[in-house]
Amino acid sequence: MIVDRLPSIQGKKHLLDLNDRGLDVQAAQEKVYSFFLEIVQSQEPEDVLQEFKDLFINCLDSANSNSELGVYQIFVGSNEPEFRNTLKRTCYILINNWENRRQYKYIQNLIDLFSEYTPKNTLSCSRKINIFRAWLTNFINSKDYQELNLFAIRHEEKSNLHWTKRYSSYLLLAQSTDKNNPKEQQDAAKRLSKQLKDKFKFELAMYIARSQSAASNINRYNNPSILGDEVLRLIKVIVVRRGVFTYENIANIFVKQTRNQNLKEFKQSLLKYLIYSVSQQEFVETVEQKLSGKLFAWKTDYHKVEIDKNLLLRTCNKVIDCLISENGKEPSGLFILLLSQGNPLTLVIALLKIVLISKHSRRHLEMRIANIINYYEIYQEEECDWVIKFIEVFNITFAIYAENVEYNLIKMQENDNELQTNLDTYRVFSQLRLSRKE
Structure with a gap:
């Protein structure tokens, strides 16, 4: 006008x-x-x-x-x-x-x-x-x-913030991908989201190093997680879970083995991949019964189409939707069910497995995390501690496996044989990965 x-x-x-x-x-x-x-x-x-x-x-x-x-x-x-x-x-x-x-x-x-x-x-x-x-x-x-x-x-000060603001990197990512926002807002949000992730990654590595030092009370770095000293044991548990084969190696094997499959065959292989080496029987049964039903009902007209990068991405994003939020507004029934079983790490590892075979799904995954945070924003922190625990475990797990910092366990006492029951005899060491295979 x-x-x-x-x-x-x-x-x-x-x-x-x-x-x-x-x-x-x-x-x-x-x-x-x-x-x-x-x-x-x-x-x-x-x-x-x-x-x-x-x-x-x-x-x-x-x-x-x-x-x-x-x-x-x-x-x-x-x-x-x-x-x-x-x-x-x-x-x-x-x-x-x-x-x-x-x-x-x-x-x-x-x-x-x-x-x-x-x-x-x-x-x-x-x-x-x-x-x-x-x-x-x-x-x-x-x-x-x-x-x-x-x-x-x-x-x-973190203590003055609403609990959702501790996870602003996800909320900012959502801003950066919203095409309705001005380009300047998208750019600013993308940059700050990365800065917050890098800050968490650095503070976690430094906290782990200082907390195991003999002079741990001197110039001790703040714990970026709200899990307290439990975070050290959690990292040990996560690193131990790699076993003989790392999750990355298993993911590479999976990608090679499914290269010429059609979509229906790939769905079957993907479900087996997600429950591979999972000891929690409830999770296995839920994936086999509920996730499989949702996944096999999706894109049935593509079942005979050979899997390619685009179809791989769409399928992995669909699984993420089923596991986190199907409509991008509220948590999925599977998300609530799986977390009600009491071990968020099992769900987080499944999400990690998906990202390791489809690296471009990570943004979609983090968008769904943002959806969950926005949904629970109206609740007090005490009312959704189970969701917060999931996000904390997610942050730590992805800092270990999906970033450029590598964590390893070094045994400090030779008289212990059982790693799983003697984690206190191990120390966590972190080092920068000079290069990562994408």
Whole structure:
């Protein structure tokens, strides 16, 4: 649409000229983006923050209908989604640039501008201002603002965070793959998600090293898991489970053996692969009875088609859906059933096996983890400790097997023969993998 009147918007030091009467909303939006991109790269962050505050927040303080409406003048006669998209994209332009310069505190300051905003109780004589105040308030109460808040988690104490925020790397991944989000938001979310994963991986390795040191109480690294000292024994149990053949070796053998199978044959092989060496009988029976029924009812018209990379990926993603969330909104019946059996590690190892034969399924898997986190967000931590335990075990297992850090057990006492019952006589050592076969 054509904006009837677009006055120039004057900040303290910079001029955003939107005075072209022939400028439509999209063109005006692009001018806003270009303006903030220019000043964030050339001006002090404090000045950029002030410009943002003047143009998006302070301009609503006046009750004078003749006052300038800041950026909102673009949206006179337009709609709220257009405003929200502009606000979001502008925020992520600033976040990306400050992130690149490691100016993290200004990201926090930007987000604080919204948390500190208090809408006026009195109505303005301008109907437009009242509408725009409502739009800004709606944004602050929206999912879009919750997503924006994830970029401030590095500055907050973990004890002050809602339990779901401990797993923000998954929530950020979901943002990065949502095509409805601005590209700047997708890029920022992808980058921060990776940083949080790398941070967890590093802190876990350092915690394990320090916790087994004779000087463990000196400069001890924080445990990135909430499992406490139990995490050390869990890692030993996970590493021990490799046995003679590593999960990676078994996965490579499986891929070679199923290379020329059709989809029906592959489904049969996949189910056997998932329960191979599993000692928990309940899990085996559940896979054989319930998972097999769901899997064999899927894509029956493709049963005679030879498996290829695309069909492999789709099949593995289907199994992940069955095991985690079939509709991307709520947990699957299998997820609840398997975790009710009391051992999340068995389910996590099955998911690991899937990723080891289909590396591109990992993103899909982590998206489903994000779905689970979002579903249980309304519950208190005490009400969903079983879900949290699953996520913690998942994080640790994938840090061991699906990242570039290798964990090994070294026996410290020679007089013990039974590894499984004498884990205390072993120490965990980690080292960087110089290369990994994909």
